Amino acid sequence: MxxxxxxxxxxxxxxxxxxxxxxxxxxxxxxxxxxxxxxxxxxxxxxxQKLIRNAEIDIEVGDLGAGVQAVEEIASRHGGIIADSQQTRRSDESLYASIRVRVPASAFEPTVADLRKVGRVSSEGVTAEDVxxxxxxxxxxxxxxxxxxxxxxxxxxxxxxxxxxxxxxxxxxxxxxxxxxxxQGEKRFYDHRIATSTIQVSLTEPGGFWSSLVLPIRYGSGSLAAVLGQSASALVFLLAVLLPWAAVGSCVWLIWRAVARRRQRPPAA
Structure with a gap:
């Protein structure tokens, strides 16, 4: 200065x-x-003090659609927005949603408190960057x-x-x-990040009774098929190796048998 x-x-x-x-x-x-x-x-x-506060929270819900709607209502109630929302079905038949919520920094703690009520919280993390x-x-x-x-x-x-x-x-x-x-551009960037908090919400709806019953059978059947396929491949390889020797062995055995019969035949009178 x-x-x-x-x-x-x-x-x-x-x-x-x-x-x-x-x-x-x-x-x-x-x-x-x-x-x-x-x-x-x-x-x-x-x-x-200037802080940039963000959070990540993983929640297990009974109904994914209702959970997503609850998160949207909480964000709106606290003056925030849904910046991004995606839903997928996982390989274990569970439903998953990833939602990025942005709220005013003054509403950060009340928003996180309300999100905890959406379902069973499996993990949660809060960060505060001091700038x-x-x-x-x-x-x-x-x-x-x-x-x-x-x-x-x-x-x-x-x-x-x-x-x-x-x-x-x-x-x-x-x-x-x-x-x-x-x-001034850098200051505006800081002001925006300080004034707005980002909360990454992950919602999971576990698979139902039938999926928990059928999936092990499905994956077990797949494993059994793989084992059978490998066994069949090994058998084909074994046959390919042994068949030529089996043919040679059969010829030798036939010749030996014919010679043995001649020797056992009684002499003519």
Whole structure:
């Protein structure tokens, strides 16, 4: 902050040196006053903690449709909106819904408390990101830049310096204005995140009695079919390997049997 004020002092002093004395007043005094005002503002704004609060909650419900409707009503009642909602059927036949709720930060705790009543809470997590220092640092830097831009506009309004001084002041004002716009955008982003909390709600409706009875049979049948298929493949491979040897063995056995019969045949009279 002091470095910025010092640069402003040098800039204004250089510009003032090109014209008659007293035309720009007391640049050093003006810059010191700007720095003093910024310091006073910096000390006074550290009054409120800036938190970004979000939550995730998993709830088991008996009726998914009724649960989704209850979440929508809770969000509306607390001045919030449904930012995103998706429903799916899982492989275990359970129904699942993912709902992203956005509510004003002031309604964060009452909203979470009402959501707990929708069904049986299986898990819950709350996060609070402290952006106090980053927020007020940004606010202070923005105030200093705005004061710098104000003094530059005053300098350009007088136009008592040389043409080079005016061109330099316009270029500096353009650069400072761009930085101010970026900082204002960043501040708006912080303001929105601080003022609005996001609650990610997951609803699950477990599968009914018949699904709990049929699914094990289905998956068990699938496993049995896989085992039978593997056994059949192994049998085919075994037959492919043994059949040639079986054929050779059969020929050898037939030849041996024929020779044995000849030897057992009695001699002719």
């Amino acid at each position: 002091r470095i910025l004020a010092g640069c402003l002092v040098l800039f204004l002093a250089c510009c003032g040196g090109q014209g008659p004395a007293g035309q720009f007043g007391d640049p050093a005094g003006d810059a010191a006053a700007a720095e003093s005002d910024a310091n006073a503002s910096y000390e006074s704004i550290w009054k409120e 106090t220092k980053a927020y007020y640092d940004l606010e202070t830097r923005l105030a200093v830049k705005q004061e710098t831009a104000k003094r530059l506009r005053e300098l350009l309004a007088n136009r008592t310096g040389t043409l080079a001084d005016v061109i330099a002041a316009e270029a500096e004002l353009s650069r400072v204005t761009s930085e101010i716009e970026l900082m």
